Amino acid sequence: MDLEVKGIAAAPRSQTQSFSGRKKPLQQGWTSKPWAIQNPCLPVVPPLDLGSLVDSDDEDDFSHIPLSTAHIHSDPPNLSSALDWVIPCQRAYTQQHLSELEQDIIPEDLPAPTGKYKLKYQQYKTEMEEGYKQYSQRNAEKAKSNITHQLSLRNKIDDKCVQWEEAVTADLTTLDRKALLQQRYADNPHHAQHSTRKSNAETVAAEKKKQTVAEQVMIDHLCRAVISDPEQNLTTEKKEGVCILPDSNIAPLRCRKRTLHETKIRTHSTLTENMLSHKVQFDGRIISRNGRDACRELVGFFFLHDQSLTIYEYRQFGKNRTNVLPFIQKKIYSHQRGRRKGKQYQLGDFYIGANLTFLSSDHPRLPKSIKENTLLILRITNIDQIALDSLRTDSVEHEDDITRQEADDSLVFKAIQDELKGQLHKRGVRILTGLGKYFRQLDKEGNGLLDKADFKQALKVFHLEVSEKDFESSWLILNDNGSGRVDYGDFRRAIIGEMNEYRKSFVRKAFMKLDFNKTGSVPIIDIRKCYCAKKHPQVISGHSTEEEIKLSFLETLQGACSKSEEVSYGEFEDYYEGISIGVVDDEDFVTILRTPWGI
Structure with a gap:
């Protein structure tokens, strides 16, 4: 029966409940209860009839099978977790259908598979078995090849170990055997590409240093030679002694005194760039037991026009700050010892491995550690061979009795x-x-x-x-x-002899990397931290551990030290001098130094 209140027609009960249920959230805002709780009776979706979706083939006709008796192949979900999210009013309905899904009902009148599907199934089974068999064979062959490669590598390393142990004679002490372990670094394959790239970078850096020093030498001798010439002072004094009458065209005396010299005056020390270009540039090192002096970077120049000699020191402070200072002033020098004592230096005295001797008393600006010795001995480590050959063609030197x-x-x-x-x-x-x-x-x-x-x-x-x-x-x-x-x-x-300058350059690089404070000695604890034995052949093969190789190195090195807690440059060099005797190839010796020190 339709009712009307205050002029508004009453709607059916179902419509009123539905409208009121939708209007309340709009007036009161969002509530904690879901909207479905306020609608306890939701419409039920009718089941879908799948019988009409089957193929038209006779063997695929399953329309006579009831839907309720269809076999469910998927695994049922977790019932406890699923029921937690079900609306309370629907929980009883959902539990009833889930209980029906759990029942694995197999129909009794299920038709037998036809020959077409049997053939397809057999082909699929054969393909899967064949694919799995091929996959297993590939994995087995791959594993077998890896094992063979590892065994062959292990056998090669073992053969080298046996040969090396057989080469060591019975009279060697434990210290000798530990020292010889360092030579094993040369057994590693030589990485030519990495070594070439690193050596190229070092060559570029060395050339840059030489260019910096050469520019500083040209600046010093072209710009400062006339200024520092004593003859300029004498000439200026004579001019100042002469009474000069005042003249409006001449600047006042106070202004002319500000100039350091009269550039129009030509003196004996006046040089030109053409004169200084005829020179031989070389690298040198100080033969000293003091590590700080032995690692100084020295660059020398021998000028052919007056047979003079000068040496500069390249100093680097940090990464970006550098300085080039004169170490031996430009002057004509003579030999201070040997068969040529008292004779002036000539072009033939400059070659790799030659010694240049100077009196320490003649150079007051030398460091105190060098002044302690009467002679300063400088070894030429590298030289500009192209410039040397070109200058030798111009000058002729005869062989004398001293050379013989x-x-x-x-x-x-x-x-x-x-x-x-x-x-x-x-x-x-x-x-x-x-x-x-x-x-x-x-x-x-x-x-x-x-x-x-x-x-x-x-x-x-x-x-x-x-x-x-x-x-x-x-x-x-x-x-x-x-x-x-x-x-x-x-x-x-x-x-006994000594290793060549190429090898010694890497010994100095290794020590300079350790002695970053430039004190001339390195604590043992710093050497322990910097030494790396990961790439030692015995560590790679598993015959020794990194700690064992490191301890063998430290024990032999400490045996050469006067102080047990630090290593001086002379002791460090003596150690690698001993190793160098047993290594024939220069690159093998460089590998022995590069690998553990990372230089």
């Missing part, structure tokens, strides 16, 4: 070195580091000079067999001043 005598002296030392090379081949580290430590103990005065008896005793202690004739011949050559005392560094280099 120097050649004879080198033959004497070469014979002794060849005789001792076999004795030092496997024991080089122990003997060289032991000799250095022994000489330092005998040097009570600290000047590095020992007498003849001390050297004989040292050869006897370390079982180095040198004939009496060879020893006397070498002593006469070394004791050229007749004082009866010789520097033990010179004696060791003459008797």
Whole structure:
């Protein structure tokens, strides 16, 4: 029955409830209860009849199968989690249908599969089995090849280990065996591309340094030579002594005094760029047991027009700040020792490995550590060979008696070195580091000079067999001043020999990387931190651990040190001098240094 209240027709009950249920959220805003709770009786969606969607083939006709009896192949969901999200008014209805889904009802009148589907199933099964078989075979072959490669690599490493252990004689001590482990770094394959790229970068940096020094030398000698010439002061004094009458065209005297020199005056020290261009540029290092002095970067110039010589030092502070300062002033110098003592330096005295000697007293601006010695000995490590060859064609030098005598002296030392090379081949580290430590103990005065008896005793202690004739011949050559005392560094280099300058450059690079404070010595704790043994062949093969290789290196190095807590440059160099004796190829020796130190 329709009712009307205050002029408004009453709607049916179902419509009124639906309208009121939708209007209330709009008036009161959002509530915590969902909208579905306010509508307890939702319309039920009728089930979908799937019988009409089957194919038209007779063998696919499943229309006679009731929908309620269809077999469900999917796994039912988690009932406990599903029921938590069901609306309370629908929970009973949902639980009823879920219980029906759980029942795995297999119809009794299910038709048997036809021959078409049996054939398809058999083909699919055969393809899957064949694919799985091929996949298993590929994996087995891949694993077998990996195992074969690993075994072959392990066998090669084991063969090298056996050969190396057989090469070590029975008379070697434990210290010798630990020292020889460092030579094993050369067994790693040489990475030519990485090494070439790194060496190219180092060459570019070195050329940039040389160019900077050459520019500074040209600036110093072209701009400052006339200013610093004493003749300019004499000329200025004469002009100032003359009474000059006032003239309106001449500037006042107070203004003319501000100029440093009269540029129109030509003096003997006046140079031109053409004169300074005829020069030979070379790199040098100081032969010293002081690590700070031995690692100085020196660049020298020999000028052909007046036979003068100058040496500059390249100094770097941090990454961006550099400075170039004169180390040896430009002047004409002479040899201070050897067969050529007192003779002026000439073009033939400049080659890689040559020694330049200077009196420390002639250079008051040298560091105190260098002034402690009477002589400053500088070794040429690299030279501009192109400029040297071009200048040699212009100047003709004749061979004299001194050159022949120097050649004879080198033959004497070469014979002794060849005789001792076999004795030092496997024991080089122990003997060289032991000799250095022994000489330092005998040097009570600290000047590095020992007498003849001390050297004989040292050869006897370390079982180095040198004939009496060879020893006397070498002593006469070394004791050229007749004082009866010789520097033990010179004696060791003459008797035993030394590695070439190419190898020593990498030894200095490694030490300079460790000695970042430039004190001349490195604490053992810093060496332990910087040394890396990950790429050692025995670590790669699993025969040794990184800690074992590191400890073997530190034990042999500490055996050469006078102080147990730090290593000086001389001790560091002695260690690698001993290793260098047993390494023939230069690149192998460079690998021994590059790999653990990362230089």
